[in-house]
Amino acid sequence: MAILTVREALQQALHEAMQDERVFIIGEDIGHYGSTYGVTAGFLEKYGPERIRDAPIAEAGILGLATGAAMAGMRPIAEIMSVNFSLLAFDIIINHAAKIYSMFGGKFSVPLVMRTTNGWTQLSATHSQSFDAMFAYIPGLKVVAPATPADMKGMFRAAMADPDPVIFIEHTLMYGVKGEVPDGDYIVPIGKSVLAREGRHLTVVTYSRMVHLSLQAAELLAQEGIEVEVVDLRTLRPLDMSVALESFKKTNHAVVVTEDWQSYGTSAEIATRLYEAGFDYLDAPIQRVNFREVPMPYAKNLEQQVVVTTERIVAAIKKVLNRS
Amino acid sequence: MQKQRGSTKAVTSATQSVRSSMTSTPFTRALEHLGADQLVEYYRQMMLIRRFEEKCQEMYTRSKIGGFLHLYVGEEATGVGAISNLQPQDHVFTHYRDHGHAIARGLDINPLMAELFGKDTGCSRGMGGSMHFADVTKNFWGGYAIVGSHLLLADGVALQCKMQKTNGVVMVFFGDGATNGGEFYESLNFAQLWKLPVVFVCENNLFAMGTPLEVHSSVTEIHRKANAFDMKSMRIDGNDLLGVREQVGEAVEHARSGKGPVLVEAMTYRFRGHSAQDTQKYRTKEDVEKHRSADPLEAYRKLLIDEEICPASRLDAIDVQIDAEVDASVEFADNSPVPGNEWLTDAGIYAAPLETLTVDPTLV
Numbered sequence: 001m002a003i004l005t006v007r008e009a010l011q012q013a014l015h016e017a018m019q020d021e022r023v024f025i026i027g028e029d030i031g032h033y034g035s036t037y038g039v040t041a042g043f044l045e046k047y048g049p050e051r052i053r054d055a056p057i058a059e060a061g062i063l064g065l066a067t068g069a070a071m072a073g074m075r076p077i078a079e080i081m082s083v084n085f086s087l088l089a090f091d092i093i094i095n096h097a098a099k100i101y102s103m104f105g106g107k108f109s110v111p112l113v114m115r116t117t118n119g120w121t122q123l124s125a126t127h128s129q130s131f132d133a134m135f136a137y138i139p140g141l142k143v144v145a146p147a148t149p150a151d152m153k154g155m156f157r158a159a160m161a162d163p164d165p166v167i168f169i170e171h172t173l174m175y176g177v178k179g180e181v182p183d184g185d186y187i188v189p190i191g192k193s194v195l196a197r198e199g200r201h202l203t204v205v206t207y208s209r210m211v212h213l214s215l216q217a218a219e220l221l222a223q224e225g226i227e228v229e230v231v232d233l234r235t236l237r238p239l240d241m242s243v244a245l246e247s248f249k250k251t252n253h254a255v256v257v258t259e260d261w262q263s264y265g266t267s268a269e270i271a272t273r274l275y276e277a278g279f280d281y282l283d284a285p286i287q288r289v290n291f292r293e294v295p296m297p298y299a300k301n302l303e304q305q306v307v308v309t310t311e312r313i314v315a316a317i318k319k320v321l322n323r324s
Numbered sequence: 325m326q327k328q329r330g331s332t333k334a335v336t337s338a339t340q341s342v343r344s345s346m347t348s349t350p351f352t353r354a355l356e357h358l359g360a361d362q363l364v365e366y367y368r369q370m371m372l373i374r375r376f377e378e379k380c381q382e383m384y385t386r387s388k389i390g391g392f393l394h395l396y397v398g399e400e401a402t403g404v405g406a407i408s409n410l411q412p413q414d415h416v417f418t419h420y421r422d423h424g425h426a427i428a429r430g431l432d433i434n435p436l437m438a439e440l441f442g443k444d445t446g447c448s449r450g451m452g453g454s455m456h457f458a459d460v461t462k463n464f465w466g467g468y469a470i471v472g473s474h475l476l477l478a479d480g481v482a483l484q485c486k487m488q489k490t491n492g493v494v495m496v497f498f499g500d501g502a503t504n505g506g507e508f509y510e511s512l513n514f515a516q517l518w519k520l521p522v523v524f525v526c527e528n529n530l531f532a533m534g535t536p537l538e539v540h541s542s543v544t545e546i547h548r549k550a551n552a553f554d555m556k557s558m559r560i561d562g563n564d565l566l567g568v569r570e571q572v573g574e575a576v577e578h579a580r581s582g583k584g585p586v587l588v589e590a591m592t593y594r595f596r597g598h599s600a601q602d603t604q605k606y607r608t609k610e611d612v613e614k615h616r617s618a619d620p621l622e623a624y625r626k627l628l629i630d631e632e633i634c635p636a637s638r639l640d641a642i643d644v645q646i647d648a649e650v651d652a653s654v655e656f657a658d659n660s661p662v663p664g665n666e667w668l669t670d671a672g673i674y675a676a677p678l679e680t681l682t683v684d685p686t687l688v
């Protein structure tokens with residue numbers, strides 16, 4: 001075990017992936033610029049421009065070339081610097097990468113990994129969004145959003161080994177998060193959720209960066225005698241609700257925390273699954289904590305009111321438990 | 325499909341005609357390099373496409389075929405001539421009007437008709453229909469129904485050819501209507517920037533669905549759009565089979581030699597509507613008739629007869645044989661089972677279904 005940041009864990013995962021000659025990375029500013037978030041820093045020097053392909057600012061092209069190359073036997077990693085830019089590639093992702101396997105009768109698939117980032121920090125309306133729900137909505141895609149360095153590395157390995165297109169969602173505010181990472185080569189499977197903290201009073205169901213804020217909220221509440229269980233979904237499609245439902249049957253209370261808009265967002269699906277399968281165990285209405293439903297403002301005072309904070313998570317938990 | 329053999333006599337006779345004329349044309353060069361048999365084979369391919377499409381229309385009218393049906397009738401010379409230059413290691417991408425390219429690439433028509441009938445024996449297991457023919461064993465990567473975006477996938481396969489040094493070339497077909505969207509320009513830029521072995525074949529049939537060329541494109545000579553990328557380009561008569569074969573052949577060799585992509589604009593015309601439901605308000609019957617009178621298939625047939633490559637009687641015999649093949653494809657499709665309900669589960673959507681973690685064994 002080593003203590004690594006998310007960035008370092010991803011770097012290890014990418015270096016391991018590059019051992020396969022079929023793997024190449026295509027994206028904006030991944031090479032000469034030195035990588036926007038530092039993940040592929042030094043890769044161009046080590047692997048050369050044939051395999052570290054600085055692409056034009058043309059997201060449809062990046063995903064389109066990666067999809068075609070994947071069909072023909074390569075193992076491309078397409079990097080979309082910010083998930084907001086992926087909108088320009090949605091035709092390729094949804095109409096092609098996600099459809100090709102079934103639409104052509106299962107004769108060939110698209111083993112593509114698209115790395116991208118959620119995040120915000122006074123970047124305003126077009127650079128602070130989450131489209132997790134839009135990806136997870138699409139049959140044919142697999143969508144993962146790990147929270148810890150260990151899961152980042154292990155799930156990236158799983159994504160690279162998967163014959164289907166995988167959307168690998170990172171977070172700009174998580175690259176410096178540290179955690180224990182097993183040595184060597186290992187896989188954390190796609191589609192398996194995990195318990196991030198044990199508790200008995202209430203279940204928080206969450207993923208990605210919100211796992212860390214939920215754990216902070218749980219820590220604060222522990223001081224008041226409230227024991228919160230935190231479930232990290234890790235994968236949005238396929239959505240594994242088994243751990244969350246087991247927990248919910250024990251605690252009978254739930255809060256869903258996701259860093260996206262509430263209406264039609266990931267929390268809508270997660271809460272619905274809890275209601276559908278856990279109705280008999282329900283002691284109080286489920287609460288959701290999400291972005292406020294506005295385009296992200298630039299002004300810091302306003303942005304702080306839009307994003308999810310530990311305080312808002314704590315408040316939601318107390319509301320469900322009827323504590324003040 | 326039985327390949328028709330030409331008679332030695334016809335070859336001898338035509339070779340003499342070439343020698344006596346002393347004029348080198350695409351026809352004389354093709355005859356010299358390929359021989360009479362191959363010239364007749366191109367006729368067979370064009371006629372097979374024609375008759376297959378006519379049968380499709382009939383089956384559509386009889387509700388054996390559903391969805392959209394876009395027929396290639398009138399454009400056969402472009403597809404057959406262009407694809408005739410490809411080798412097994414080469415690749416084809418095309419748009420939703422894909423039947424002709426599939427047949428020209430040598431796909432058996434039985435699975436094609438079965439696909440149209442929505443049957444399990446279809447080339448795409450009945451999951452794709454008319455717009456999504458594919459056969460990965462022939463590097464025929466499929467028809468794509470979102471206008472323009474498959475050009476980027478073609479670039480991606482070309483990148484694979486280049487990175488893995490397969491010596492393969494990718495040929496991608498699209499219409500004039502596909503050359504105004506962003507994905508077209510992205511695909512040209514990537515291809516030229518990275519010197520990808522792509523031959524972009526624009527089938528300019530003068531209409532983007534029902535919108536005339538001069539109404540949809542600021543530049544109506546589509547080949548000039550390559551100039552923005554310093555890309556080699558050419559405008560050719562898409563209705564002259566042997567001319568297409570020769571000029572696209574130069575483009576293929578350019579791409580294969582590592583010099584980069586080529587944009588070919590093949591001027592052609594579709595005789596039928598955009599799809600089977602099209603009432604064709606955007607063009608006159610006179611216009612269509614004018615083009616029909618210059619039918620590339622009829623013109624090629626006449627060439628073969630006039631140049632004594634093949635007597636009319638033998639071409640008629642080929643037609644009869646094709647009719648039998650097409651009828652047989654209908655029977656095959658009719659008698660085939662429908663796809664199973666497993667396509668409605670994750671197993672039909674994912675190469676590695678959701679419930680299990682399937683790891684590519686080559687990566688373990």
